[in-house]
Amino acid sequence: MARHLADLRPDLVEPFGAALPGARAAVLTRLWRALAFEPLPWIAERGNTAGGLTVRLADGRALHGPPADPFAVDGRVTRLGLAGVEYLDPAALVEDLGVPHGTVFAAELAGSVTSLALSRADTAAAPGPSAASWEWEQRVVDGHPYHPGCRSRPGFTVADELAYAPEHRPVVRLSLLPVERERCLVSGDWPAEWRDSGRLLLPVHPWQARHVLRLPVDGNRTEIGTGTGTGTGSGTATGSGNGEGNGEVNRQGDADGFAAHPLMALRTLAVPGGPQVKTALSARLTSSVRDISPGSIASSAIVSAFAEALTPRLGGLLHVTRTLGAACDGTPDLAAVIREAPEVYAGPGERVVPVAALAAAGSVLASSWLTDLAALSLGVGLRLLELGVALEAHGQNLLAVLSPDGRPVRLVYRDLADIRVAPRRLARHGLRLPDGFPARIVTDDVTALRRKLFGSLVAGALGAAAGSSEALASVLREAAARLPSTPDREALLGDPLPTKALTLMRLSPDVPGDRWTLLPPPLEG
Known part of the structure; x- marks a missing residue:
């Protein structure tokens, strides 16, 4: 990539090289999360050790790393050990794991590292107070907070990245x-x-x-x-x-x-x-080709x-x-x-910011913004779930309307393609599905409904904003105290938390649909 950058953007060559170690650590952190929590078929067991976590593979090899936090987004994992060999590069580690479909995945992780380093090399100042939501959106440099292929874009050249990727502000x-x-x-x-x-x-x-x-x-x-x-x-x-x-x-x-x-x-x-x-x-973005x-x-x-x-x-x-x-x-x-x-x-003086971009908007936020956002989004999400609609409220689809003093006061949701709708719950509230409603998004399965909302909003948007299990647990305790008790609320707080098994999905190209795993109950953080 450096050779291409020298032709296209020579000003980015040095910042790109400086960003590579941090990009490797960011992708390695996401990969370690998957190895620690996802039901990967070639992992035999996991166990805590004095210095962290040991993952034993089905072939007998042991993989050692630091304690795994499912909500860490700060690139804290800088090296992992496999059978006595130390790895700093996530692509090299996956290649040497020798798992099915690992070679293709390793190539995608290599691309994710270089693309992420390029994104971090090409940063800009935060938007001004009157900036449009798209300007805040383009501040999301690191891509998906938990997918190791967070910046993987197979088929995109360096020129394509610079010409079309939002973090480069074209x-x-x-x-x-x-x-x-x-x-x-x-x-x-x-x-x-x-x-x-x-x-x-x-x-x-x-x-x-x-x-x-x-x-x-x-x-x-x-x-x-x-x-x-x-x-x-x-x-x-x-x-x-x-x-x-x-x-x-x-x-x-x-x-x-x-x-x-x-x-x-x-x-x-x-x-x-x-x-x-x-x-x-x-084009393939993270896990799939979307159309x-x-x-x-x-x-x-x-x-x-x-x-x-x-x-x-x-x-x-x-x-x-x-x-x-x-x-x-x-x-x-x-x-x-x-x-x-x-x-x-948005009203006068208000701004609309995607939840995924709120961390970059720290200068315009009130000190209690995360707790306020959690109470607001959980209240709205649980109420809609009670009515019969489960939003896919991840940090890209969910936007916060911020008051002039930086408090989240309302929400905006976009892209309804992957919501889930429950006819029985609707009927309890005197509602029904209109004619022509797509059957693909209709289900009365409680597990599917809760997965959709909890996996996107809590395990995704709020977890990434909190940045650690401990911080998320603290925020949820305070936010939940503001909400009425319902069966869905109690399931959220007390049951294991569903999240998509993103690496398992990527390593299972012949298995359609979402795959899931369970994280510890969120209040245990």
């Missing part, structure tokens, strides 16, 4: 690709300014245009010829990235694009003074209206950014969702 030019209206699946109201006679103009990320749609990109313009459905040639209709397209589609002409700022999700971008746009970007399925396009307006109708029951403490419009051409490769900007829900 302005990304999205093209508008004309697609015949009759070929499109549309939900909600597609903006009039993104229409052209009988065609819709779909926003396209430049990485997607080059690498998946195979469209020739010249500067900030995407040239679109007559598509033949191959997805690989010059000019062309969309393909699925594997050489198969979606049939004959006439997409002639070209359209000027617009500038936008990438957010933590990378494929979602903020339009200055306008909405946020989720684009199709078929925008036609099914999610079809149901997006229904789910958005359903969630919006519930918010009055929360006393004004939660707003959900509305889905304004969604469209695709029948494939996940060319799709877009347009959502309200979170700033819509």
